[in-house]
Amino acid sequence: MIEEVGTTTEGDLIINIGPQHPSTHGVLHLVITLNGETIKNVEPHLGYIHRSIEKMCESLTYRQFIYVTSRMDYLSAHINNHGCALCVEKGLQIEVPPRAQVIRVLMDELTRLASHQLWWGAMGMDVGALTPFFHAFREREMINEIMEETCGARLTMNYMVPGGVMFDLHPNFQHRVKKFIEFFKSKIDEYHELLTGNMIFVNRMKGVGFLSKEDAISYGCTGPTARGSGVICDIRKLYPYEVYSQISFEEVIETGGDCLSRYLVRMEEMRQSLSIIEQLIDNIPEGDFQAKTKAVLKLPKGEFYSRVETARGEFGVYIISEGGTTPYRIKFRSPGFSNLSALNHMAKRSKIGDLIAIMGTLDLVIPDIDR
Amino acid sequence: MTKEELKIKIExxxxxxxxxxxxxxxxxxxEAKAWYGFAKQIRSSRELExxxxxxxxxxxxxxxxxxxxxxxxxYRRHTIVIKSKLDRNNPEIESVAAIWRTAEFHEREVYELFGVKFLNHPDMRKLLLTDDWSGGFPLRKDFEDPINMIRL
Known part of the structure; x- marks a missing residue:
């Protein structure tokens, strides 16, 4: 606990960023020790939005607990639900119908796109470019509308359930998604023109917040954060779930390890997500959208672990079952928590202004970190 | 390595x-006592890594x-799960934050939510709960919160 704010005995300055600060994108509290404008230490203080979701889940049934998980990484709500549904299906050995599998992957990739769009807008804003924010939100709105039509919600969808998805697709879905693909394809180039090519932007990103490959693995970083450092860690490729093994897409790897590399990984991932959606949108198989399951789900005694790739990295669900209708213990391995632990290492010895850029490229979602 | 090969190697x-x-x-x-030495070996062993x-x-x-x-x-894409039983009244285990740095945050989380003490941890303080928290260990089974509803 930092009792005094000001200079320490060594002449360092201690300042606080957050819990309410525009650059932390949520209620994150950072205590920063500065020497002049050079960062000596960054210490995250968490828990401002800790709701103890793991404890709550212990008293919720296997159908109910999925709804709570949308509230963790709210920008990857679908993918969180997906991970939980997969874990329950693994325990009960439910075979998900092909139609539901394709719908799930489509929704996952749309979510990833929406999440990366929001990140791109906020990233620009973090380093002083305001225009990207408006562009990103305009395009993101289209995805939100598609989600709204099929899932009935725009943020916390709760659309994936054990055995498949909750409802069938809306009749407009295919048409709207195709229109979106056409529209958004040229937009990625526009994004690059608008921000990536900007000298000021590149100067703020290049060589800033270096994270080596070994450190990325040691800190448990996953997702674009680790792939920017050259770590092969895409769960969709390494441990394919649903129909990911049948789709052709590339795992985007950059080896720079700096902010610009992490930025470029996400930009290219948007293109890959678009290509996945394009491959699937005309090939949605007919059939059931949900497998027949019992009204009350009871997982057999044992332990089940499932992992999915969210927009931020590897999301793990670890269920310990005693054979009842509720989990005995559940652990969510959230990508943001591990990614944040590398922040101090990345920000040390850089300037205070760079910290905001580094945090931006980590793409932190605080409810995902606190759970 | 397959399960069998891993088993032989670890034995x-x-x-x-x-x-x-x-x-x-x-x-x-x-055993909790053997953990740190064992952890160092599974990290550095060339076949396990x-x-x-x-x-x-x-x-x-x-x-x-x-x-x-x-x-x-x-590198090798094999996975293992390691478990260690701890005494509920005085849970203590060696910290592995020096070997895997991600452990630092995860161990701090377990420390405050379960009350497990990690020996030789570089920074054993609360991470999620408030500094003046004295209500026990939230993720233990006997924890009850009289104010906030966590059980339905």
């Missing part, structure tokens, strides 16, 4: 370890606590 390193092969991955049960600690948690079994560590090797 070489730590003969006292017991195994449980029912799950998806090989489960290894070890477990460099990625992707899940670290604890389970309260009412009679005892169990620490659970999930490891993957990013």
């Amino acid at each position: 070489d390193i730590l003969p006292a370890a017991t195994f449980d092969e029912t799950g998806e991955w090989l489960n290894i049960l070890i 477990f460099d990625y600690l992707f899940c670290l948690t604890c389970i309260d079994w009412k009679t005892h606590l169990t620490m659970v560590y999930h490891f993957t090797s990013t």
Whole structure:
């Protein structure tokens, strides 16, 4: 606990960023020790939005607990639900119908796109470019509308359930998604023109917040954060779930390890997500959208672990079952928590202004970190 | 390496370890005292090379606590689960934050939510709860919160 704010005995300055600060994108509290404008230490203080979701889940049934998980990484709500549904299906050995599998992957990739769009807008804003924010939100709105039509919600969808998805697709879905693909394809180039090519932007990103490959693995970083450092860690490729093994897409790897590399990984991932959606949108198989399951789900005694790739990295669900209708213990391995632990290492010895850029490229979602 | 090969290799390193092969991955049960030495070996062994600690948690079994560590090797792509029983009244285990740096945050989380003390941890303080928290360990089974509803 930092009792005094000001200079320490060594002449360092201690300042606080957050819990309410525009650059932390949520209620994150950072205590920063500065020497002049050079960062000596960054210490995250968490828990401002800790709701103890793991404890709550212990008293919720296997159908109910999925709804709570949308509230963790709210920008990857679908993918969180997906991970939980997969874990329950693994325990009960439910075979998900092909139609539901394709719908799930489509929704996952749309979510990833929406999440990366929001990140791109906020990233620009973090380093002083305001225009990207408006562009990103305009395009993101289209995805939100598609989600709204099929899932009935725009943020916390709760659309994936054990055995498949909750409802069938809306009749407009295919048409709207195709229109979106056409529209958004040229937009990625526009994004690059608008921000990536900007000298000021590149100067703020290049060589800033270096994270080596070994450190990325040691800190448990996953997702674009680790792939920017050259770590092969895409769960969709390494441990394919649903129909990911049948789709052709590339795992985007950059080896720079700096902010610009992490930025470029996400930009290219948007293109890959678009290509996945394009491959699937005309090939949605007919059939059931949900497998027949019992009204009350009871997982057999044992332990089940499932992992999915969210927009931020590897999301793990670890269920310990005693054979009842509720989990005995559940652990969510959230990508943001591990990614944040590398922040101090990345920000040390850089300037205070760079910290905001580094945090931006980590793409932190605080409810995902606190759970 | 397959489950069988992993088992043989690990028996070489730590003969006292017991195994449980029912799950998806090989489960290894070890004594808390042997943990740090064993951890160093599975990290540095060229055949095992477990460099990625992707899940670290604890389970309260009412009679005892169990620490659970999930490891993957990013070179060899094999996975193991390591478990260690701890005394519920005085849970203590060596910290592995020096070997896998991700453990630092995860261990701080387990420390405040379960009350497990990690020996030689670089920064053993609360992470999520407030500094003046004195209400016990929230993720233990006997924890009840009179104000906030956590049970339905």
